[in-house]
Structure formats: structure tokens, C-alpha cells
Amino acid sequence: MPQNRDLLAVLIDADNVSPTKIGAVLAEIASIGTASVKRIYGDWTRPQLSTWKSAASEHVIQPIQQFANTVGKNATDSALIIDAMDLLYTARFQGFCIVSSDSDFTRLAARIREEGITVYGFGEKKTPEAFRNACDRFTYLEVLDEPTAERASEVIEAVPQGRLRGDTKLISGLRTSITAASDEDGWANLAAVGGLLRKQQPDFDSRNWGYAKLSELVRATDLFLVEALPAGGLRIKDRRKSGG
Numbered sequence: 384m385p386q387n388r389d390l391l392a393v394l395i396d397a398d399n400v401s402p403t404k405i406g407a408v409l410a411e412i413a414s415i416g417t418a419s420v421k422r423i424y425g426d427w428t429r430p431q432l433s434t435w436k437s438a439a440s441e442h443v444i445q446p447i448q449q450f451a452n453t454v455g456k457n458a459t460d461s462a463l464i465i466d467a468m469d470l471l472y473t474a475r476f477q478g479f480c481i482v483s484s485d486s487d488f489t490r491l492a493a494r495i496r497e498e499g500i501t502v503y504g505f506g507e508k509k510t511p512e513a514f515r516n517a518c519d520r521f522t523y524l525e526v527l528d529e530p531t532a533e534r535a536s537e538v539i540e541a542v543p544q545g546r547l548r549g550d551t552k553l554i555s556g557l558r559t560s561i562t563a564a565s566d567e568d569g570w571a572n573l574a575a576v577g578g579l580l581r582k583q584q585p586d587f588d589s590r591n592w593g594y595a596k597l598s599e600l601v602r603a604t605d606l607f608l609v610e611a612l613p614a615g616g617l618r619i620k621d622r623r624k625s626g627g
Contacts, residue, residue, distance in 0.1 A: 389416035389477035391503075392470045394463050395444065396483035397425030399506070400524070402438035405482075407527035408505050409442055412480055415503065420470065422447050424463045460487045467491055471498060478503060481518070484510040492517035504585070515586045526590035541593035547604045556580055556587070557601065561621055569624040573598060573609070573617040 393412060395405070412418050421444040425432045428450070439446050449462040463483075468491075470476060479495050481488050484506035492502045496519065504510070504518035508525055515521040526539060548554065560579035564571035577597050580587045594600040598617055601607045608620045 390419045390475060391416040391478045391480055392420040392467070392476045393418045393422070393444075393480040393482065394467055395421075395423040396459060396463060396481075396485055396488075397423050397432050397435050397446075398457070398459055399483040399485050402435045404524045404527065405438050405442055405444075408482055408524065411505070411522060411527055412503070416478055418480070419476075421445060422463075422466065424449055424459045424466075426450055426459065457485075457487065460485065464488070464491050467495065471495055471500065476500060480505065482506070484514075486511035486514045489514045489517045518585050520581055521586040522588060523586065523591060526588060539590065539593045541603065544603055544605060547592065547600075548606065550592075552584075553592070554604065554606065556583055557604075557607065558621055559583070561607070561619055565620070568620075570610075570618045570620045572612075573601075573619045576619055 391412060393409070400408075409418065409421075421442070423435065423439055423444045424447045425435070427436070427446055427448050436446075438444075447462060447466070449459045463481075467479060467481075471479070471494075478501040479492075480503045481492060482505045488504075489511075492504065492514065495502050496517070501520075502518045504515060504521040505524060505527075506514070506521070508523050510521070510523075542550075557576070557580070560576045560583070561569075561571045563579055564575040589595065589597045589600040592600055592603075594603060598609055601619060602609055606622055608622055608625055610618050610620075612618055
């Protein structure tokens, strides 16, 4: 699990992310480390990026100019990739945060991970599976939106118990991870289960089902026992193995 002292490089594809999302993204990043480098890439001569200028200034993100020299070629992606490799070779960072929904960064994420460096991806739900799976952890921008009066209708509602139980991928992933992390009595540390789920499914996040914490999600299924540990934290057990 990363510590707040870990240094992170945050690289943002301005063509692929809305400035309204960046505050929530940076708040999420602050929970996993320190963003010592924050850069955003785009052709700042284009009027489409005008809304990004105030957001970049507010959050102290360095804009990197990249002209679109050829129609149909994404020079912005190339600039971000080159910078990422330059930063990787400094060996200063414990993690890279790639903020984009573009599959063009799939190989970049895989290459960074080959060096033993953690990759955090942030993008919309439309992000291709290849890029999501190339990251150690992938977070959907939609779950990071903070509720407001104007956008209350966009808040992700908690999925009810019946639909959770019918989500075979979710339930199977939980049971497999519990089995892998359990002791002789069938109990597993919930944090360890969450870590295993992330390894199997980089985009796994309890907020995708409308629950702020993994413990809330597993309790909502009512298929597992959840107990507090004396030293802190929680443990989990499949009810099928407890006679419950």
C-alpha cells in the first residue's frame, strides 16, 4: 500500500479529460502520495482547451504546449509519453498517475510497471479495457464527482442487494480473494482481500456500485460475515463456510 511520502508524477491528457474533474482527481491522488510533478498536455492555441487554463492555474499544473503538426496524428499523446519516459529514468518516483481515457497509453503503463513502478490510471468508463488492465489501479472519473445541488441526479446510487448478488463477477471475485487470503478457519483480512481484488481487476472500486467503502459493499450483499479485529481493521468470511 503506497504511503503519503511516495512521490508521484501526474500526467494529464487535456484532450481527454474535462477540467471539472481535476479537483476530485487530485484529491484522490493526495490520498495515495505526493504529486511532486503535475503536467498537462495539449495544444493551448485551440479554443477547446480555453476552459482548462484557469483550472491548471488553480491547481498549479504545468501546461505543456504541443502543436498539432499533422491532421489525424495525436502529437499530445507522443509528448506525454516522451516526458513520462524521461521522468521514469530519473528514478525519483514511486508512482505515475496517467489521467486519460485513451488506449494509446496502454504500452506506456505496461512499460512503467516493468520498472517496478506503480501506475494509477484515471479515466471515464468508456476507457478501453486494455489501458485499464495495464494499470495497477484504475479509477473511473465518474465515481470521483462530489455531489452538488446542480448535479445530484448524477450521483451513483447504491446498487441494491438483489443486483449485487446477481453480479457474478463481483461475487466470484470476492469469494476467490477471500479463499486466497483466508486462514484455516476461513477468515481473511478485508484489506488483503481488497488488495487481491485490485490485482485481479485494476478498475475494482466499491464506489462503482455506489458504496464508499469495501466493507459497506460486502455487508450489502449479506453473503459474507464481517467482524472487527482486536488490533484494528476488519476480517471477512464467506457465510457458506460458517453455516450462516
